[in-house]
Amino acid sequence: MKNRSLTAAALLMPATGLVLVFMALPLLYLLRYSFNEFVPGEFMISGFTLANFTTFFTDAYYLEGMGTTLMMAAGVTVFCILLGLPLANWIASQRGHRKTLLMMAIILPLFISNAVRAAGWMVAFGQTGVLNYTLVKLGLISQPLTIMHTPLAVFIGITAVNLxxxxxxxQSVFEGLDENIDYAAASLGAAPFQSFLLVRLPQVMPGxxxxATLSFILTMNAYATPVLLGGPSFRMMAPMIVTEIMSKANWPFGAALAFVLLSVTITVSVLAALFIRRRY
Incomplete structure (x- = not known):
């Protein structure tokens, strides 16, 4: 047993080293930057100040950005679960070529970058875009709808990315369930919906x-979709961080915002992992 543990540790050392070099060290440098002082024209002055974090927690502008990010992440996650749960269950029940085609339809969008997909939504949501053109031609609306640069456009775009x-x-979790549980539930008088709700759903709850955690994290860190579909007036944390660093050259404050976002994301991930471990 001891030899196996040593072998496993030796196999993990290369990957652990790469993570430390290419991820942990840059994050430590970024954390150090967050305590520096920004002076326009001088980039930043080395020191130790909590002013950058204080600014975030006392400025309504940045707190609103965090609140918008959290609400968007929660809303997208709930919507993706409501859409994805029955769809994944249905795909898992399919067989043969139909299942292959369905899986390809789900996987193929992952080969397209978020920026390209957001550009496609821009074409669809524009004043003269596909959606407004179709609705006007069908007589459902008399004037084009304003969808671009709204929270709704960002919500739809991020949902399409996360779904x-x-x-x-x-789907992979449903695949692991025993098919006989549906027959057993039916033999006891359960309808298909009751079988799904009372038998299948509790077994896939960890998955x-x-x-849900994966969708929440992806939304919290979304950048391209909010920038392209939300416009300059729509504030989420990732675009705000990029603005501080790239546009204003305020690395200390941008680093502080990045670590606030990172802390919230890690906290949610850890709490979800602890809940899954203790409950299931």
Whole structure:
């Protein structure tokens, strides 16, 4: 047993070293920057100040950005679960070529970058875009709808990005269930919906929570979709961080915002992992 543990540790050392060099060290440098002082024209002055973090927690502008990010992450996650749960269950029940085609339809969007997909939504949501053109031609609306640069556009765009991940996660969990549980539930008088709700759903709950956590994290760190579909007036944390660093050259404050976002994301992930371990 001891030799196996040593072998496992030796196998993990290369990967651990790469993570420390290419991820941990840059984050430590960024953390150090967050305590520096920004002086326009001088980039930043080395020191130790909590002013950057104090600014975040006392400025309504940045608190609103964090609140918008949290609400968007929660809303997208709930919507993705509501859409992805029945879809993943249905795909898992399919067989043969139909299942292959369905899986390809879910996987293929992952090969397209978020920026390209957001550009496609821009074409669809524009004043003269596909959606407004179709609705006007059908007589459902008289004037084009304003969808671009609204929270709704960002919500739809991020949902389209996250949904394949949620479906793939849940589908693999449904695949692992014993098919006989449906027959057993039916033999006891349970309708198909009752069987899904009372038998299948409790067994996939760990996977459901994992998929929800994944969707939440992806939304918290979304950048391209909020920038392209939300416009300059829509504030989420990732675009705000990039603005502080790239546009204002305020590395200390941008680093502080990054660590606030990172802390919230890690906290949610750890709490979800602890809940899954203790409950399931």
């Amino acid at each position: 394949p991940y949620v479906v793939l996660t849940l 459901l929570l994992a998929a």
